[in-house]
Amino acid sequence: MELFKTTGVLDEPILREVAKRGIPKSEKWAAIICFTGSFALSAARYPALAAVFFSVGLFLVLWQYVLFRWITVKRNLRDMQDFNGVMGYQYTTWFDENGLAVINQTNHGEGKFKYAYLKRIFETEHILALQTKRNQFVPIFKNELSLEELDELTVFLKSRNKKIKICRLKKQNNKGTTENEKEEVF
Structure with missing residues (x-):
């Protein structure tokens, strides 16, 4: 039983989408809260504590916008080039009764992830990215x-793993335009 079977190439444009959308909103809010706390503590004349909050906020911003994107895009592309001499991997994925099956057609690697091992799904323009633990x-x-199949897939995954977080792009409205920056969170 192979449900929702797809095949495609994971290359630089898709990795850039993952780097852009892969940072959870909770991490973005944590950075904002640290900076706000820093300013509030500075105004309350607690400079040492304000410096700690500011440092943590700065680290989160650096992690989110520099390191995470570098790791997601540059390191993955470098590994693809070094190990297989290619700039993209072709993947085939599908779901069965036990979980998610993945085959890397480029280097003939195979993987299997149980539904309980999936923690988050976020949507980009070209893919649904399933994040594991x-x-x-x-x-x-x-x-x-x-x-319709994308909607069925998210409902299917939620039925198999109640703890999974799903962040989808807004659906198209009647005029045919898409609101890409807004999310639906189930």
Whole structure:
């Protein structure tokens, strides 16, 4: 039983999408709260504590916008080039009764993830990225699934793992335009 089977190439443009959308909103809010706390403590004349909050906020921003993006894009592309001499991997993914099956067609690697091992799904323009508990990302290519199938997939995954967080892009409105920056969170 192979449900929601897709095949596609994970390359630089898709890695850039993952780097852009892969940072959870909770981490973004943590940085904002640290900076706000820093200013509040500074105004309350607690400079040492304000410096600690500011440092933590600065670290979070550096992590989110520099290190995370560098790791996601540059390091993955470098590894693809060094290990296989390619600038993209072709993946085939599908779901069965036990979990998510992944085959890397480029280097013939295979993987299997149980539903309980998936912690988050976020949508980009071209893929649904399934994040595992070890912060690995598995691409589900949207070009092979209809909008109804994408909705069915998210409902299916939520039924298999109640703790999974799902962040989807807004659906198209009646005029045919898409609101890309807003999310639906289930």
